[in-house]
Amino acid sequence: xxxxxxxxxxxxxxxxxxxxxxxxxxxxxxxxxxxxxxxxxxxxxxxxxxxxxxxxxxxxxxxxxxxxxxxxxxxxxxxxxxxxxxxxxxxxxxxxxxxxxxxxxxxxx
Amino acid sequence: xxxxxxxxxxxxxxxxxxxxxxxxxxxxxxxxxxxxxxxxxxxxxxxxxxxxxxxxxxxxxxxxxxxxxxxxxxxxxxxxxxxxxxxxxxxxxxxxxxxxxxxxxxxxxxxxxxxxxxxxxxxxxxxxxxxxxxxxxxxxxxxxxxxxxxxxxxxxxxxxxxxxxxxxxxxxxxxxxxxxxxxxxxxxxxxxxxxxxxxxxxxxxxxxxxxxxxxxxxxxxxxxxxxxxxxxxxxxxxxxxxxxxxxxxxxxxxxxxxxxxxxxxxxxxxxxxxxxxxxxxxxxxxxxxxxxxxxxxxxxxxxxxxxxxxxxxxxxxxxxxxxxxxxxxxxxxx
Amino acid sequence: xxxxxxxxxxxxxxxxxxxxxxxxxxxxxxxxxxxxxxxxxxxxxxxxxxxxxxxxxxxxxxxxxxxxxxxxxxxxxxxxxxxxxxxxxxxxxxxxxxxxxxxxxxxxxxxxxxxxxxxxxxxxxxxxxxxxx
Numbered sequence: 411x412x413x414x415x416x417x418x419x420x421x422x423x424x425x426x427x428x429x430x431x432x433x434x435x436x437x438x439x440x441x442x443x444x445x446x447x448x449x450x451x452x453x454x455x456x457x458x459x460x461x462x463x464x465x466x467x468x469x470x471x472x473x474x475x476x477x478x479x480x481x482x483x484x485x486x487x488x489x490x491x492x493x494x495x496x497x498x499x500x501x502x503x504x505x506x507x508x509x510x511x512x513x514x515x516x517x518x519x
Numbered sequence: 520x521x522x523x524x525x526x527x528x529x530x531x532x533x534x535x536x537x538x539x540x541x542x543x544x545x546x547x548x549x550x551x552x553x554x555x556x557x558x559x560x561x562x563x564x565x566x567x568x569x570x571x572x573x574x575x576x577x578x579x580x581x582x583x584x585x586x587x588x589x590x591x592x593x594x595x596x597x598x599x600x601x602x603x604x605x606x607x608x609x610x611x612x613x614x615x616x617x618x619x620x621x622x623x624x625x626x627x628x629x630x631x632x633x634x635x636x637x638x639x640x641x642x643x644x645x646x647x648x649x650x651x652x653x654x655x656x657x658x659x660x661x662x663x664x665x666x667x668x669x670x671x672x673x674x675x676x677x678x679x680x681x682x683x684x685x686x687x688x689x690x691x692x693x694x695x696x697x698x699x700x701x702x703x704x705x706x707x708x709x710x711x712x713x714x715x716x717x718x719x720x721x722x723x724x725x726x727x728x729x730x731x732x733x734x735x736x737x738x739x740x741x742x743x744x745x746x747x748x749x750x751x752x753x754x755x756x757x758x759x760x761x762x763x764x765x766x767x768x769x770x771x772x773x774x775x776x777x778x779x780x781x782x783x784x785x786x787x788x789x790x791x792x793x794x795x796x797x798x799x800x801x802x803x804x805x806x807x808x809x810x811x812x813x814x815x816x817x818x819x820x821x822x823x824x825x826x827x828x829x830x831x832x833x834x835x836x837x838x839x840x841x842x843x844x845x846x847x848x849x850x851x852x853x
Numbered sequence: 854x855x856x857x858x859x860x861x862x863x864x865x866x867x868x869x870x871x872x873x874x875x876x877x878x879x880x881x882x883x884x885x886x887x888x889x890x891x892x893x894x895x896x897x898x899x900x901x902x903x904x905x906x907x908x909x910x911x912x913x914x915x916x917x918x919x920x921x922x923x924x925x926x927x928x929x930x931x932x933x934x935x936x937x938x939x940x941x942x943x944x945x946x947x948x949x950x951x952x953x954x955x956x957x958x959x960x961x962x963x964x965x966x967x968x969x970x971x972x973x974x975x976x977x978x979x980x981x982x983x984x985x986x
Contacts (some may be wrong), residue, residue: 466798466844467676467725474770475720495805503725503744504766504774517708568887590886597894601959608945608958 412436414461423454429461432469441472448487450480455480460491465499477509486494488512530574538577560607562600567593620680624652627683631690636662636822638733642852644823646831652840655682656793658694658847666733669701672849673726674745674793676767685718691724703728704778707765709742711776714769723769727791731834736783736853741776743768743791746794749812751819753786757814783853790815795846801837823850859913860900862931868900871912878914879925883985892925892983895963899929899955899979907933907976917982924965924984932976939971 416423424447432440447455455476459465468487473483473489480487488510500506528599530552535547547853571589592596631654637642647656655676661669671687675682692713693706700706706728714724744767748761765776783789797809799806818829829850834846856878860871875896879889896912903910910931936942940969945958957979961967967980 418698467674467723467794469768471676471722472722478720502746502762504742504764505770507764508771564887564890568885571886590890594890596894597890597963598959600964601894604962605945605958612945800857 413439417441422452423456424450425456425458427458427461430463432462432465432472434466434468437451437468437472440469442476444472445478445479445508448485451484452486452489455485457487458488458490459493459496461472462496463493465475465496467499467503470499470503473509474505487512521606521672522720527569527572530569531576534570535577536574537831559713560604562603563596563772564600565753567596568838573766586693591849597819599848607796609677614710620652623680623683624649624654627653627687630658631657633659636660636668637668638662638668639730639849640733640853641668641712641731642823643851644825644827644850645848647828647845648842650795653680653683654845655686656795656847657686657689658791658849659690660736661693662843663698663701665779666700668731668733670705670731670791670849670851671726672730672748672791672793672847674795674845674847675724676722685714685722685724686718687726688713700777701730703730703767704738707741707768709769712806714771715772718769723767725767729789729852731783737780738789738851739780740776741765743776744772744796746792749790749815750781750783751788751790751833752784759788760786785853787817788852789851791849791851793847794822795842795844796834796848798844799834799838800843806837819850819852825853826850855885856916857913859911861909861911862912863905863909864899866899868904871900875912875914875925875927878916878926879983882923882925883948884917884925885986888983888986891963892927894909895983896927897979898960898963899927901955903929903933904929907931909933910976913917919984920973922984926980926982927964928978928980930976930978935971935973935975935977936969939969971973 412429413430413432416427418427425502426443430436443513444455444457447453473487476487477487490512492511496499496509500509533548533552535543537549553566567589571586571593575586591714594853602827626847635645643660645656647657649656655674656676657671657673659671673686675685689710692710695749696706696709700709708728710726713738724743725745726743727740727745729738731738739788740761740763742763743765744764747762749758750761751758761779761780761781763777797806797811814830814833818826820826821829827850830848831846835842858874858878860867860874862868862871872893876889876893878964879892884892900912903912910929911935913930915926915928917924942957943949957969958980960981964981965982967979969977970982971977
């Protein structure tokens with residue numbers, strides 16, 4: 411399975427648009443794209459998950475790493491447009507309480 | 520048929536016979552020859568060399584163009600020969616690694632083994648099957664002197680060896696907590712701090728912890744981001760999701776865990792599981808919760824152990840006998 | 854009789870020259886076709902490593918004689934960056950067969966004797982021998 415990552419550079423706001431599946435095979439790819447963005451102070455990193463129909467716990471691991479990195483570098487992380495199945499994963503694991511998630515409004519512009 | 524030896528004479532005779540009759544038998548013997556060559560670590564360029572020798576003996580007046588072209592082929596095959604030898608050596612190494620992993624898997628089983636307790640008035644079934652050699656799922660039973668039962672079911676994010684190593688840590692932490700510390704929420708809070716201090720940032724663990732009071736029939740439970748289980752209420756013949764708010768273990772040392780309680784009546788049942796069950800794929804799609812419950816319903820009249828095994832076999836078949844994730848399922852039947 | 858000669862490796866085409874000299878010496882020493890091809894391939898690997906990683910270096914040839922056998926010694930030397938982790942480089946599967954060729958393990962397989970001395974920042978010397986069978 412594949413994961414497509416499109417990056418949209420708007421200066422202080424960096425948007426990653428994902429499409430496909432996030433699992434043990436594609437998670438390293440996401441990590442490589444996402445983590446460096448969180449290391450610029452003051453950046454708002456918006457991850458658009460509208461095109462992601464499957465994510466497993468490896469994907470959650472990547473977002474947790476990214477979140478920890480935003481705390482360290484004083485940047486921000488926001489997830490938008492999650493499909494129900496993916497959203498459920500964040501709810502169950504309690505990660506919705508520590509990660510900024512917006513399922514309805516498209517952000518980043 | 521003659522025995523096969525790797526020498527030019529044998530090959531030349533075979534080749535001669537084939538060129539004159541073009542029969543299938545010679546080709547079959549050529550196949551034997553090539554297998555035998557591999558067994559003796561003969562590289563492709565040597566076979567081509569034997570071919571050149573045989574050809575020259577059979578046709579002393581071989582045109583020089585053919586001769587040169589054969590030499591050209593020989594040169595071309597050298598790198599293939601090397602790649603083949605490298606492949607052989609990597610295959611040996613792989614064999615060694617696999618046997619090391621299987622030793623580690625056995626050791627994990629011994630380290631993490633838990634005995635299913637006999638509790639009066641409670642029928643317990645438990646199964647945990649790894650998708651690879653090492654299991655990232657884990658369940659654990661403890662009983663105290665008044666026959667109360669503590670049940671932990673957990674899933675380490677990620678699979679394979681790192682997950683298994685993290686599991687051993689969990690088990691030993693659980694064992695080291697004093698017996699007076701029995702509240703599920705307190706146990707999870709303590710475990711969370713252990714995990715937070717000891718594992719990599721991208722790793723985390725989900726866990727459901729339950730404490731069954733054998734006197735009152737109550738089950739107190741807390742969940743650290745674990746896949747919700749189900750409570751089957753026999754009186755209403757209905758399943759209810761059981762879960763509480765709580766962050767997965769290892770992400771924030773500030774996490775606290777909600778604790779809830781249900782009281783089990785005769786014929787009620789509690790189902791605990793990991794996402795290997797609920798994230799089961801049937802072909803291209805994922806199984807729906809209703810379908811999971813239907814399967815459980817189909818087997819829940821059986822004795823608990825038989826029931827969980829039957830459910831597992833059912834799911835195994837649904838997924839064409841290829842588990843994508845570790846699968847753990849526990850039934851507690853009153 | 855001991856002959857010594859060498860070829861400088863500065864550009865990719867020098868690899869061909871190095872192969873050719875090795876093959877001619879091998880032929881003169883009485884190596885069979887298969888061994889000639891193996892020696893040429895080993896030289897290719899060594900020369901290409903020089904060309905790719907050190908830019909400049911040389912391949913030197915010596916005929917060697919032992920009690921009752923003759924052989925061809927090939928010494929590849931450069932003043933390049935050197936190899937940091939030799940045991941890693943000598944591991945199978947390290948240099949992917951696709952891009953980099955057979956790598957040093959391949960050279961070791963093709964030849965009868967193999968030795969490598971490398972100092973990071975100073976350069977690498979690889980000595981190999983093939984004996985006439």
